[in-house]
Amino acid sequence: MASKAPLDIPGAEAKLRAYLQAHAPELGALKEASKFSVGQSNPTYKLAMDAGDFVLRTQPLGDLLKSAHAVDREHRVMQALGQSDVPVPPMVLACEDLEVLGVKWFVMGLVQGSTLTDPQLPDHDAAMRRHIYEAQLDVLARLATTDPGQLGLSDYGRPSGYLERQLHVWTRQYRASETQHMPAMEELISKLPGMLPLEQHKAVVVHGDFRLDNLLVDGQGDVQAVIDWELSTLGPPLVDLSYWCTMLRMDQSWPIAGLGGVNLSALGIPNEQELVAQFAHKTGLEIPDDWHVWVAFHCFRFAAILQGIAKRVSEGNASADNAANxxxxxxPMAELGAEILAKGAH
Structure with a gap:
């Protein structure tokens, strides 16, 4: 069962209304706030204001894991990327005063576009499916060539050691949210430290959760905005590509479905080899021989993220309606990673 969100607390909406009137008077009065049902981590609301519709994104209530639910970082990185050719929503204001809603939060513009949750894109024809995937790849290539220094983000993360830090952070997060023993996860935690790829390129802005359902896509199949930057930092330019490919390897029957077991050519969707080759062509980056280790690493990382959701479900503090599922x-995510490591590059 989903827990109370910040605006469920008596008096919270009145505090929000007063704060917006004082700090963003150009928006006019708040007429209605309605919570989006999707989103596993940070409660997100549509705000109907006199000036139009906007989006409120907050931390969840309750005890938060260290470095999790970093909506302040989300606001900062999107504000910076607004200067670049990576499409993001326009930022309005951020608030770290816990006296207002009890959590950190920010408001951004509402970008028109659809969130596509099924990677098979059943409501589109083959030509449009290919266009959407290539549009996503184009945005990813732009992100992978960002210059953090030019965007004022040189201190947004450390310039090197991303993979080692992520392995440490998500091992710690996994241990803090562990609710069952998973042998495959233990295998990944044991083997990955000795197999992590060398970081051979200058750090770029990394989204950290770059997949189809974190994009807003218009009716022509073009990406209008990349959203959900909670896990963003600085890191190697292959991070988001390898993560996206990991997401696509997930089985088509899983709650968060991938394209595992799907006839891609019949659907007109580019396969992983095509996407990786196009990315290399667009960015000039070379794809390493230990690509399978990158993918296995992301299986571990995503399994740890999913386990965090499981922990919140067990504590009655989950944000999304489908969190338990x-x-x-x-x-199975950890098992996929262990299988990829066992098979190696073959």
């Missing part, structure tokens, strides 16, 4: 994916 999504949480069951942690175990």
């Amino acid at each position: 999504v949480a069951t994916q942690a175990k």
